Amino acid sequence: MNADKPIIEVRNLTIGYDARIILKDLNFEVAPGEIFGILGGSGCGKSTLMKHLIGLYEPFKGSIGIFGENISQANEAQKRKIMQRFGVAYQGGALFGSMTLAENVGLVLEEYTDLNAEQIRRRVSEKLALVDLAGFENFMPGELSGGMKKRAGLARALALDPKLLFFDEPSAGLDPITSAELDKLILRLRDQEGTTIVVVTHELDSIFTITDRVIMLDKNTQGIAATGNVHKLLSESPDPWVRNFLSREGLKRAEMAK
Amino acid sequence: MPSQQEKFAIFDPKKIFFQVLDFTGESMRGFCSTLRHPGKLRSRDFFYYFDLCGPKSLPIVLLIELLTGMILGLQAAIQLRKFGTELYVADTLGWSVFKEMGPLMVGIVATGRAGSAFAAELGTMKVNEELSALTTMGISYGRFLVAPKLLAMMLAMPLLTVFGDLAAVAGGGMIAMTFVDLPISVYNARLFEVLNPITFLLGIVKALVFGILITLAGCYMGIEADSDAQGVGRAATSAVVISILLIVLSDALMTQIFSYIGY
Ligand SMILES: Nc1ncnc2c1ncn2[C@@H]1O[C@H](COP(=O)(O)OP(=O)(O)OP(=O)(O)O)[C@@H](O)[C@H]1O
Ligand SMILES: [Mg+2]
Numbered sequence: 001m002n003a004d005k006p007i008i009e010v011r012n013l014t015i016g017y018d019a020r021i022i023l024k025d026l027n028f029e030v031a032p033g034e035i036f037g038i039l040g041g042s043g044c045g046k047s048t049l050m051k052h053l054i055g056l057y058e059p060f061k062g063s064i065g066i067f068g069e070n071i072s073q074a075n076e077a078q079k080r081k082i083m084q085r086f087g088v089a090y091q092g093g094a095l096f097g098s099m100t101l102a103e104n105v106g107l108v109l110e111e112y113t114d115l116n117a118e119q120i121r122r123r124v125s126e127k128l129a130l131v132d133l134a135g136f137e138n139f140m141p142g143e144l145s146g147g148m149k150k151r152a153g154l155a156r157a158l159a160l161d162p163k164l165l166f167f168d169e170p171s172a173g174l175d176p177i178t179s180a181e182l183d184k185l186i187l188r189l190r191d192q193e194g195t196t197i198v199v200v201t202h203e204l205d206s207i208f209t210i211t212d213r214v215i216m217l218d219k220n221t222q223g224i225a226a227t228g229n230v231h232k233l234l235s236e237s238p239d240p241w242v243r244n245f246l247s248r249e250g251l252k253r254a255e256m257a258k
Numbered sequence: 259m260p261s262q263q264e265k266f267a268i269f270d271p272k273k274i275f276f277q278v279l280d281f282t283g284e285s286m287r288g289f290c291s292t293l294r295h296p297g298k299l300r301s302r303d304f305f306y307y308f309d310l311c312g313p314k315s316l317p318i319v320l321l322i323e324l325l326t327g328m329i330l331g332l333q334a335a336i337q338l339r340k341f342g343t344e345l346y347v348a349d350t351l352g353w354s355v356f357k358e359m360g361p362l363m364v365g366i367v368a369t370g371r372a373g374s375a376f377a378a379e380l381g382t383m384k385v386n387e388e389l390s391a392l393t394t395m396g397i398s399y400g401r402f403l404v405a406p407k408l409l410a411m412m413l414a415m416p417l418l419t420v421f422g423d424l425a426a427v428a429g430g431g432m433i434a435m436t437f438v439d440l441p442i443s444v445y446n447a448r449l450f451e452v453l454n455p456i457t458f459l460l461g462i463v464k465a466l467v468f469g470i471l472i473t474l475a476g477c478y479m480g481i482e483a484d485s486d487a488q489g490v491g492r493a494a495t496s497a498v499v500i501s502i503l504l505i506v507l508s509d510a511l512m513t514q515i516f517s518y519i520g521y
Contacts, residue, residue, distance in 0.1 A: 054394050080396035088394045094387035098303065108395050153391075 005068065007032050007164055007196045008053065013062035015045075015052045021060065022048045024222050028215050030198060032163075035190055035210050037230070038200045039245070040217035046200045047091075047168060049217070053198070054088055054166055055079050066164070084112055086164040087157030091172065093149030095141035095156070101128065102137035105156045112160060127155040131185065147174045151182070158189075164196045165189070171203040183209050204246065216242055281478050288400025289408055303406040311372045311469075312414035316421060319367050323422035326359050327351065327429025334430075335438050344438045348448035351430040356453055356461045357516075360423040362509060364415060365468035369501040373476040376407055377497035380480025381490035389481065399481065408473045415469030416462045423461065460516050464509060471504040 006029035016022040022045040030036045038046050051057050053064055055071045064072045071082050095104045105124045109115055115123065128134055131151035141149055150170070157165060170186065171179035183206050189195045201207060207214065207230055214233070218225035218241070226233050226242045234246045292299050334350040380403065383389050392399055427449065434440040476497040483493035 051390070056390055056393060083394050083396040086394075088391065090387045090391055092386060094391035096388055096391075097383075097386075098306075107397070111395070111397060156391075 005032075006030055006065075007034075007067060008036075008198070009063075009065035009068075010053075011063045011065075013052070013064060014060045015048060015057070016060060017048075017057075021222065023217065024061075026062070026215075026224055028224065028227060030196060030213075032196050033190060033194050034212045035186065035197045035199065037207055037211035037214035038198065038217065039202065039207060039214050040225075041219055041245075042202070044217045044219040045222075046202075046217060050166055050168055050198070050200050054086070055083060084108075084160070085162060086166065087160065087162040088166045089150070089154040089157040089168065089170070091150070091168040092146070093141065093144075093151075093153035095149055095152055097141050100138050100140055101133065101144075101152050101155075104141070104152065105159050108156070108159050123159070127158055128152070130158065131155045132181065147178050150174070154182075154185075161193065162195065165198070167197060167199045169201055169203075170199055171201065171206050176205075179203065179206065180209075186210050207246075216245065277482065278478065281481065282474065284398060284400040285404040285408065285474060285477065286400070288398050288402070288405045291398075291401050292405040292409065298401070299409070300402070300406055304410055307372075307407050307410035308414055310375065311368060311411050312417060315367055315371050315414070315418060318371075319364055319418050319422045320425045322363050322367060323355075323360065323425040324429040326363055327355060327426030327431075328433050329429075330354055330359060330426070331430035331433030332437060335433060339438075345440065345444070346448070347430070347434050347438055347440065348445045349452045351434075352427065352449045352453050353457075355426040355430070356423055356457050357521075358461075358509070358513075360426055361419050361461050361464040361468060362505070363426075364418045364422050364465055365472065365505045366502065368411070368415060368418070368469065369472050369498050369505065372407075372411060373472040373497045373501045374494040376473060376476030377480040377483070377493045378490055380477055381483035381493040384481065384483055385485050385487070385490060404473070404477045407477065408470065411469035411473045412466055415465040419462055419465035423458070456521055460512075460521055464512055467508055467512065468505050471508060472501045475501045475504055 008030035010026055010028050013026040014021060014024040015026075026049070038049055040046050048057075052059055052072075053066070055064075055066075055074075059072050062072075063070050066082055067085060069078070069082055071079060074082060095101070096107075099107070102121070102124045105127050106120045109120045109123060113120075125134065125137060128136060131154050133148060133151055133155065136144070136148070136152075141152070144152065150173075154167070154170075157167075167186070170182050174182065186197055186199070187210055190197055199206070199211065211230060213228060214226075214230055215224050216226045216233075217223075226237055226239060228237075230246055233242055237243050331347055331351050334347045335344055338344045338346055338350065380389070383403075389399065392402060431442060431445050434445045435442055479493040479497040479500065480490075483489045
């Protein structure tokens with residue numbers, strides 16, 4: 001793939017539910033190897049945008065290109081093909097309750113690879129170890145804490161070594177230390193595997209640590225208030241709302257840097 | 259805010275029609291794909307659902323069918339006594355049990371046990387984003403979620419009906435022996451005289467159809483549930499109501515068809 005070609009390309013996108021528009025006329029792209037943040041206040045449509053990007057809902061208008069294919073106009077079979085190429089880590093883990101962690105993580109391997117049982121077992125253990133859940137193979141999701149579920153969900157999303165990962169609220173509901181560990185893991189994925197990662201978050205700490213570029217959604221205009229690097233936006237954005245949104249944490253960091 | 263429009267969208271019959279069509283198609287594709295590749299069936303799921311719908315439902319089915327048989331036997335005896343024809347209590351009872359009440363009662367029990375459970379299970383999966391996860395993993399819910407339940411029900415319902423029919427006939431027999439003073443041998447002889455294997459099989463076919471309808475209604479209501487706790491509760495309730503409606507409607511239709519072909 002051409003390194004300059006964006007992995008995600010959003011053009012004139014208008015989305016919402018039933019007859020209600022949540023966001024309109026969005027334009028942005030995500031470059032390969034980028035950690036891309038979707039920011040904004042509560043209820044502005046971050047999760048809505050992500051659900052549309054991954055093809056769960058059809059947009060009202062516009063197009064979403066993923067790996068150069070228009071997921072919003074694909075038929076079911078094509079959609080499934082595209083979906084197999086990216087991973088999604090859901091906010092609450094979304095693990096299948098009737099299956100053990102190993103079965104959860106191994107499911108896509110069984111579905112889409114020719115690996116034998118032993119190879120799958122090894123790959124599963126590897127992925128669980130990656131998210132610090134080694135030894136929990138035979139636990140049921142119901143026996144795990146919220147943070148563990150989230151990490152197991154990440155392991156499942158990574159099972160096929162996707163080139164693109166979507167992560168909804170990686171740090172919401174986690175203690176600061178676990179959340180920092182997760183941030184490190186996200187950075188490592190990008191640095192070592194070259195994975196492109198789209199995160200939805202309102203945890204300012206993570207935003208400043210991990211994201212290369214962000215879009216900030218504005219509930220009032222139903223559009224993008226700002227695009228760019230958060231550090232730059234904090235110091236240079238002409239929009240006081242944007243600076244204000246980023247500033248509390250930004251100030252703290254600036255002080256720490258001194 | 260076009261909230262008015264939003265409300266219309268929710269009750270849009272055309273949309274619901276296409277949703278049902280979509281769901282049924284996806285489920286049937288999943289079912290056929292499972293038949294073609296039985297190795298891919300998640301056997302643990304299948305046995306779990308079979309156990310839930312079959313053996314675990316058996317005691318309540320037996321009890322209800324036994325009592326139904328007694329009630330029908332009693333009613334028949336009272337009416338037939340007016341004409342001095344109590345002898346035919348076995349005819350009346352056998353006829354109504356094997357053709358109607360046997361499968362119907364099994365259907366009602368299965369609706370309450372399995373239909374509502376399916377709806378609650380899938381509704382909860384929707385709330386937990388498990389359904390979304392399944393979709394973005396590129397896996398069909400028809401094959402992964404509906405097919406094991408459908409297979410389990412298609413196996414369990416006929417078996418339950420066989421046992422249920424026997425229980426109902428036994429209940430009727432008790433009435434015949436006590437209330438009518440009919441010797442058991444006469445009761446049995448009459449039963450065998452009026453009933454033939456086809457009558458019996460057509461009852462089983464009814465149960466099979468009920469099983470399919472209950473499973474599809476339960477799964478559909480779960481998948482289309484609103485994503486909150488109350489939504490899941492409503493889905494379980496609607497699954498039961500709709501299943502019972504479908505059972506009665508399909509029963510009426512099948513009775514028509516069977517009588518048309520001479521049974
Ligand atoms: N399934 C749905 N059906 C209809 N409207 C929805 C649905 N999900 C969300 N909404 C509406 O869409 C808007 C945006 O919701 P969304 O969940 O995308 O916000 P968010 O930015 O992710 O907020 P948060 O940070 O609190 O998670 C809200 O006004 C919400 O009421
Ligand atoms: Mg959200």
